[in-house]
Amino acid sequence: MSTDEQAPPGTPQATRGIFDPQLLSACISCGFCLPACPTYRLTLDERSSPRGRITLMRALEEGRLDEDDPTLQEQAAFCLGCRACETVCPAGVQYGRLLEQWRDHQWRGRHVPPLALGLRAGMRITPAFTVGGRLRGAARPTGAPSPLAPDGVRAHLMLGCAERVLYPQVSRAVLQLLPGVVDVPSGQGCCGAMHAHNGGSGAAHAMAEELGRRLPGLILTTAGGCGGHLAQVLGRDRVRELSEFLLEYWGEHPERIPPLRRLSRDGRALRVGLQDSCHLRNGLGVTAQPRELVARVAEYVELPSAGSCCGSAGTYSLLRPEDSQRVLDTHLDEIEAADLDHVVVVNPVCQRQLIGGLRRRRSRVTVLHLAELLALALRERAATDE
Amino acid sequence: MTAAGPGTVPATLDAGVLDELRALVGAEHVLTSDGDVEPFSRDATPLFRARPDAVVLPSTTEQVSAILTLATRRGIPVTPRGAGSNLAAATVPEHGGIVLVLTRMNAVLEVSGAELLAVVQAGATTAALADAAAAQGLLYAPDPGSRTVSTVAGNVAMCAGGLRGLKYGVTRNYVLGLEAVLPTGEVLRTGGRLWKDVAGYDLTRLLTGSEGTLAVITEVTVALLPLPASTGTGVAYFEHLADAGRAVARIIADGALPATLEFLDRRCINAVEDFAHLGLDREAGALLLFGDDGAPDVVATSLERMAGACTRLGARGVTLARDVAESDALLAARRCSLPALARLAPITMLEDVTVPRPKLAEMVDEIDRIAGRHDVVCATFGHAGDGNLHPTIVFDPADGDVRRRAEAAFDEVFRTAMRLGGTITGEHGVGAAKRPWLAARLGEDQLALLRRIKTAFDPAGILNPGKLGS
Numbered sequence: 001m002s003t004d005e006q007a008p009p010g011t012p013q014a015t016r017g018i019f020d021p022q023l024l025s026a027c028i029s030c031g032f033c034l035p036a037c038p039t040y041r042l043t044l045d046e047r048s049s050p051r052g053r054i055t056l057m058r059a060l061e062e063g064r065l066d067e068d069d070p071t072l073q074e075q076a077a078f079c080l081g082c083r084a085c086e087t088v089c090p091a092g093v094q095y096g097r098l099l100e101q102w103r104d105h106q107w108r109g110r111h112v113p114p115l116a117l118g119l120r121a122g123m124r125i126t127p128a129f130t131v132g133g134r135l136r137g138a139a140r141p142t143g144a145p146s147p148l149a150p151d152g153v154r155a156h157l158m159l160g161c162a163e164r165v166l167y168p169q170v171s172r173a174v175l176q177l178l179p180g181v182v183d184v185p186s187g188q189g190c191c192g193a194m195h196a197h198n199g200g201s202g203a204a205h206a207m208a209e210e211l212g213r214r215l216p217g218l219i220l221t222t223a224g225g226c227g228g229h230l231a232q233v234l235g236r237d238r239v240r241e242l243s244e245f246l247l248e249y250w251g252e253h254p255e256r257i258p259p260l261r262r263l264s265r266d267g268r269a270l271r272v273g274l275q276d277s278c279h280l281r282n283g284l285g286v287t288a289q290p291r292e293l294v295a296r297v298a299e300y301v302e303l304p305s306a307g308s309c310c311g312s313a314g315t316y317s318l319l320r321p322e323d324s325q326r327v328l329d330t331h332l333d334e335i336e337a338a339d340l341d342h343v344v345v346v347n348p349v350c351q352r353q354l355i356g357g358l359r360r361r362r363s364r365v366t367v368l369h370l371a372e373l374l375a376l377a378l379r380e381r382a383a384t385d386e
Numbered sequence: 387m388t389a390a391g392p393g394t395v396p397a398t399l400d401a402g403v404l405d406e407l408r409a410l411v412g413a414e415h416v417l418t419s420d421g422d423v424e425p426f427s428r429d430a431t432p433l434f435r436a437r438p439d440a441v442v443l444p445s446t447t448e449q450v451s452a453i454l455t456l457a458t459r460r461g462i463p464v465t466p467r468g469a470g471s472n473l474a475a476a477t478v479p480e481h482g483g484i485v486l487v488l489t490r491m492n493a494v495l496e497v498s499g500a501e502l503l504a505v506v507q508a509g510a511t512t513a514a515l516a517d518a519a520a521a522q523g524l525l526y527a528p529d530p531g532s533r534t535v536s537t538v539a540g541n542v543a544m545c546a547g548g549l550r551g552l553k554y555g556v557t558r559n560y561v562l563g564l565e566a567v568l569p570t571g572e573v574l575r576t577g578g579r580l581w582k583d584v585a586g587y588d589l590t591r592l593l594t595g596s597e598g599t600l601a602v603i604t605e606v607t608v609a610l611l612p613l614p615a616s617t618g619t620g621v622a623y624f625e626h627l628a629d630a631g632r633a634v635a636r637i638i639a640d641g642a643l644p645a646t647l648e649f650l651d652r653r654c655i656n657a658v659e660d661f662a663h664l665g666l667d668r669e670a671g672a673l674l675l676f677g678d679d680g681a682p683d684v685v686a687t688s689l690e691r692m693a694g695a696c697t698r699l700g701a702r703g704v705t706l707a708r709d710v711a712e713s714d715a716l717l718a719a720r721r722c723s724l725p726a727l728a729r730l731a732p733i734t735m736l737e738d739v740t741v742p743r744p745k746l747a748e749m750v751d752e753i754d755r756i757a758g759r760h761d762v763v764c765a766t767f768g769h770a771g772d773g774n775l776h777p778t779i780v781f782d783p784a785d786g787d788v789r790r791r792a793e794a795a796f797d798e799v800f801r802t803a804m805r806l807g808g809t810i811t812g813e814h815g816v817g818a819a820k821r822p823w824l825a826a827r828l829g830e831d832q833l834a835l836l837r838r839i840k841t842a843f844d845p846a847g848i849l850n851p852g853k854l855g856s
Contacts, residue, residue: 025732030430030725031471031535035511044489044509045443046470047417052425059424071421090661090722092729 015061018105019098024061026093027054033085033095038309038327039078047075050085050095057102068111076106077113078323080316081197082278082309096283100201107199113319116198123161124207126189133164139171141186148217154249155240156215157182158230160223161190163348170222170348173375174242177258181249187214193229193279197314208233220245222371224277224347225314228284241280242371243289243346260377263298270341272298272373275331275354276307277347290346290370297377298342303334312353324353332357340365344373399439399483403460407442407484410452415490417441426467426485427478430532431819432733433789434475438465438485445490447565447573447604454602455571457484458846464569465850466598468509468540471532473724473736474817476544476597481851486602488539494518497610503562503579505607508539512546515608524610527554530813531721539603545595547813549717552638552771553645553678554611556813558594565605566593569844579607592839597815598850600843614679618689619646619713620706622696623670627651627754627766630672631747633699634770637676637692638743644688646677647771648720654767654778657726662719667703674701674770675720677713723767724778730763731780735792738820739803740774740812752802753777760795762788774812801826816854824854 015021033050034040040049047056053075059065060072076099083096107116122128134140138159146153159171174182192200192207212219212234219234221227222242231239240248250257263270272294280286287307294300311317311327335343335358343358343365345351354367368376407416417423418440427437444450457464463483470477479485492509497518504526506515512533516526529548530536536546542564547556563577577583577590593601624630630649637647650658650673659666666673674696678688693704707713728734741749750766753775757764768775777799781788800810800823810816810823825833840847840855847856 022732026728028430028432028725028728028734029428029470030728031469031532032722032725034469035513035534044492046425046487046489047422049425055425055428056421059421065421065424069419069421071419071424075421090658090725090728092661 014063016063016067019057019061019101023094023098023101024054024058026091027051028091029055030091032088032090036084036088038080038082038084038311039323042326047071048078050093053079054093054095054098057098060102060105067105072106073111076102077320080278080309080311080313080327082313083282084278084308087282100196103197103199104201112199115319116315119315119318120195120198120200120203123190123194124203126187129161129165129190133159133168136165136168137172138164138168139175139184141184141188143186145185145214145216146183153181153183155182155218155220155245157184158191158211158215158219158221158223158226159184159188160221160226160348163223167348167351167369170369170371173369173371174220174222176375176378177246177371178249181256182220185214189214191226191230192233193226194314196229204229205233212238222346222348222369224280224284224286225349228279231284236284239284241284241286241346243293244286246293246374247289258378260297260374263373263377265341269299271301271339272342272344273301273303273335273338273340274306274344274346275303275310275350277345277350278309278313280346281307290344293370293374294344297374301338301340303331303338305331305334310350310353312349314349317349317353325357328353328357332361332363335365336361336363342366342368342373344368344370346370399462403456403462404440406456407440407453410456411442411444411449415443415445423485426470426487429467429470429472429475429477431473431475431478431817432735434478434818436478436480436482438479439482441485441487443487443490447567450486450567450602450604451571451573453484453486454567454569454848457848458569458571461846462848463851464602464848466543466602468537468543469511469532469535471536472540472544472815472817473738474544474811474815474819476815476817476850476853478818480818483848488537488602488604491604492537495605497522497524499524501579502610502612503607504610505605506538508604508606509537512536512538512541519610520613523613525613526560526608526610528557528560531724533721538606538608542594542603542606543596543598544815545813547769547772547774549648549720549769550645551769551774551813552647553643558591560609561590561594561606562609563607564590564593564603566601566603568601569846569849573604574601577607581609595815597817597854599840599854599856600849602849616682616685617645617677617679617710617713618685618707619675619677619716620689620693620704621666621716622674622676622693622701623667623703624672624674624696624701625670627672628747628750629700630674631750631770633674633696633701634746635744636699637695638771640691640695642688642691644676644678644692644771646675646717648675648768649673649770650675650720650723650767651765653730653763653765654723654727657729657765658719658723660729661722661726662715664715664719666719670702675716677717720767724776727765727778727780730765731782733781733783733789734778735781735796736776736778737796737799738774738776738811738814739799739808740772741803741806741808743771743773745806745808746770746773746775749775749803749806749808753799756795756798756802760791760798762792762795764795769812772812773808797823818853821853
């Protein structure tokens with residue numbers, strides 16, 4: 001029936017062995033992913049769509065394109081890796097896994113962007129961010145992990161590498177919200193998510209396993225991106241992001257829900273929006289929980305693009321600052337138009353991205369991590385507004 | 387495929403031509419490197435692929451005209467492309483040359499409540515048109531499964547169908563006028579904003595479904611309807627797909643003309659459920675999705691009547707969607723049937739035969755027998771109300787001669803459909819995929835006329851060569 005003289009896609013033939021063949025053959029090119037893709041929406045260009053990128057991956061795998069083809073290099077780097085395409089894909093294509101395999105190959109040897117190389121190396125120096133976290137006042141590690149018990153410590157809090165230095169108040173807030181329920185073991189390194197997304201998935205796997213040994217049992221994370229990576233390596237049952245943990249735990253122990261007041265200013269409830277974390281939403285499927293928690297303490301406002309990548313995308317904002325800004329602009333416009341008091345984030349790189357963007361626009365909207373917002377509602381200052 | 391191998395440019399696309407193209411649309415909108423053109427070498431049709439020599443992305447009708455004039459002068463094949471979601475390999479550039487992508491021309495130019503029409507540029511998506519219409523309380527009725535992706539001009543070029551065909555018809559019933567560019571560069575405006583207009587041959591209809599072989603559509607004027615006050619959807623489960631087919635025949639014979647009558651067999655139900663998690667009955671042999679729209683009491687009566695007919699014909703369960711969200715979820719699930727089937731095997735080969743409605747159950751049984759005879763796994767879903775079936779053979783190409791068996795099975799499916807008074811394609815088009823059966827469907831005289839029409843529009847034979855009328 002076909003007049004195609006070349007071997008059709010999917011036909012067994014000499015391949016380069018870069019991709020898992022089953023993952024690569026899952027896509028049928030229906031294009032349902034196109035409207036979900038932030039880079040396709042920006043460009044309306046097939047090359048910059050998930051379907052187009054998979055066509056490129058196949059051409060690479062099957063030897064129809066040179067390994068160093070500039071379009072391969074460019075598109076592997078231009079992709080945000082947000083995995084929004086996965087949630088709308090009826091065929092169940094695991095695009096995130098394919099992208100990791102693609103970047104492993106594309107960014108091999110001399111092809112790694114120098115900045116990514118530097119970050120990959122830097123994030124492996126655990127003592128540096130251990131000291132940094134201490135100086136900045138992140139939650140203080142307390143030695144060996146405590147044994148987990150149903151009525152005692154339920155999870156080990158992961159401090160994150162960048163997060164403990166950039167936003168030390170987040171881990172402190174978690175301890176305020178969950179006194180006696182989580183502990184903070186010492187010696188925590190980086191989970192390797194950054195490496196997985198930057199062409200170093202071998203190291204990324206080892207780092208997640210090492211962190212898994214340092215934090216045995218359930219790991220509580222305040223970083224959606226790290227949670228997504230850890231779940232992929234260690235298994236979903238080992239990982240809880242803060243919002244899902246809080247609702248699970250408070251659901252089991254209603255008597256331990258701390259008094260949370262409604263946050264208000266000038267006699268009206270605070271208006272608070274949310275920016276989803278892509279890997280929390282698209283990887284772990286956590287969407288309702290952070291919204292429910294925000295709504296408990298403030299007037300929740302759904303931003304139209306809340307579920308779409310803000311452009312931080314791990315190290316993307318550092319590697320491709322201009323593209324990152326183009327993606328971010330839509331979000332900033334919506335935040336400014338929504339008359340918000342705060343935007344809540346559930347991932348530190350999103351926090352950095354939105355803080356920077358809103359500062360540049362001199363916006364009066366402030367960015368808070370979900371843990372910070374809830375801790376704010378915890379404080380007994382009933383007499384005064386926030 | 388062209389004679390040119392990867393990396394080489396045929397004589398017709400020499401540096402001079404590329405310079406002219408770059409001068410016309412800007413250098414960044416002319417793609418020529420292997421990697422840049424590779425993503426445009428296929429559409430949503432499996433097993434077809436051919437790399438173009440260049441991809442050009444114009445932003446105005448004038449640019450399209452200039453590109454086509456140049457292509458005719460130099461004899462360069464041009465294959466127009468929207469979002470590349472078509473299922474007949476109609477946008478695969480089998481002869482190389484230029485793929486002309488119209489996605490940059492994506493404005494919704496006008497929605498007129500007073501005139502009940504909308505005007506859009508070629509590359510606007512179907513969903514963008516429908517949303518713009520809905521914002522003014524109006525309905526763009528054609529509803530192809532790929533609506534969030536597909537472009538309006540692509541829908542027109544392929545005469546796309548969809549989930550509302552029974553009551554509302556298909557794309558051709560809504561196209562009032564077109565702006566289209568002939569391969570020789572002239573810009574035509576066919577039809578217009580009028581419901582009544584019989585001046586001349588109906589070129590609007592001729593271009594609708596012409597699969598990019600006669601002219602490049604750059605702007606579309608479509609008819610809109612008032613948005614129905616309410617919609618409702620229900621689901622009935624049967625032991626066999628043919629039972630669902632008989633229920634459809636009964637519903638229509640009873641004088642109902644509902645908006646939606648869709649069915650899925652057991653394999654489809656399970657594939658869709660794996661993705662959508664709607665709580666569908668995985669044990670059922672068939673699912674019939676029925677729906678209607680209109681005034682709330684009319685919809686309620688219509689749904690009751692259809693539910694009753696299904697029950698009388700032995701449905702093992704009938705449920706009605708409780709609200710709009712549930713209704714939308716069911717329709718969305720039906721739209722994703724094809725890609726969901728891709729979960730079963732690497733290759734998903736889909737067909738589009740259509741038979742007269744009373745023959746639906748017979749055709750379903752025939753497909754079953756044919757699949758069994760050729761030892762292939764076939765899942766069937768489709769627009770039952772239109773007699774339009776999508777038998778889909780899933781296979782792993784590593785599995786011996788399965789591809790040959792699949793092709794033999796489909797050959798038999800096509801011939802059976804035609805024997806029952808049906809056609810080889812209801813809504814996906816002929817493209818390259820169904821070309822081998824076109825003569826059997828049309829006969830030599832019609833095929834010869836198609837060729838003469840093609841020559842009248844495209845004397846140099848540059849537009850989508852090798853497809854319809856070539």
